[in-house]
Amino acid sequence: MQRFFYAVGLPICQGYGLTEAAPVISSNVPHDVVFGSSGKPVKDLEIKILDENGNDMPTGKKGEIVIKGDNVMLGYWSNPTATAESLKDGWLHTGDMGYMAKNGFLYVLGRFKSLLIGNDGEKYSPEGIEEAIVDQSPFIQQIMLYNNQNTYTVGMVVPDMEAINRELKNRGIEKGSDEAARAAIEIIQKEINEYKKGGKYEGEFPERWLPATVAVLPEAFTTDNKMLNATMKMVRDRVTAYFAKELEFLYTSGAKNIINEMNIEAMKKWMK
Structure with a gap:
């Protein structure tokens, strides 16, 4: 779909975000696009990919997308249980699977619950x-x-x-x-x-x-x-x-x- 819209002169920049991250995490921009990716993380946001045991995954390896930054929420309103599940030491565990490519672009593969x-x-x-x-x-x-x-x-x-x-x-x-x-x-x-x-x-x-x-x-x-x-x-x-x-x-x-x-x-x- 992206290739089609670019071909007809209507560039579309795919991005990725969550309401809990206010809401942008990464995005392609018109001068720097990789089809199929969700672009590069926004400025001043830390991102890492973790395996099921919480270990950092190397570039190109898929795992859970986890982020940290001033855009991350303080917690869910009146729901300390859900907050504790999603926020750990200031890191937001998105519940989404993805990986970082060598070029610094993020690829989002889907929800862990639906895999x-x-x-x-x-x-x-x-x-x-x-x-x-x-x-x-x-x-x-x-x-x-x-x-x-x-x-x-x-x-x-x-x-x-x-x-x-x-x-x-x-x-x-x-x-x-x-x-x-x-x-x-x-x-x-x-x-x-x-x-x-x-x-x-x-x-x-x-x-x-x-x-x-x-x-x-x-x-x-x-x-x-x-x-x-x-x-x-x-x-x-x-x-x-x-x-x-x-x-x-x-x-x-x-x-x-x-x-x-x-x-x-x-x-x-x-x-x-």
Whole structure:
């Protein structure tokens, strides 16, 4: 996106910050831009990258972004517990994963709470994959990826029924039938497969972080059911708790075939 806007003469400078840091931590500037980075830290701000044990990480190694400076808050109002968790010896622990490059630019990789964690301990931020799938697929309205030290990643999908129903109508498939439910599920699988070997977006993301099994959810993520927060971001812990049954099923042999009873029943609910 940055390359596109620069090409049409509309430079965009990506930055990074938190309300707790009033709110700027780093930014690219028009005369010094590295695409994909969040720029260089602002003047008079200290920054370091720490591992899970609080040790400093060398340049190029990822860990938690921790900052210190006059822009850092004194604490959360009337919440000493949250303050103690975030502020330690004047250092603000952001909860974000990133790394510093040799050129002094900061790269932000995602929230630690949302990371996919493989069975070998490797970590990966799912937001980029989720956003790409939603943006590039007309048939998927929402998706959340999950992997907590498992052998493979799974996906929980909310279908875009308006687009799916149009496609089924074009195919001459009667809405609400078993055939329609199965065809709709196959449409979703085809969209996921576009990111795997042989697909249109092959190589865009490491395949181990793409969903090996997929659950069609019977309900969307909304602010009403508390699965979206006030800024419309997924509350992942809430999603995994609410759809615990679906999540457990995704790690069984029955989920290997996306055309399964759980997905068919969920899709039928959408078609009513």
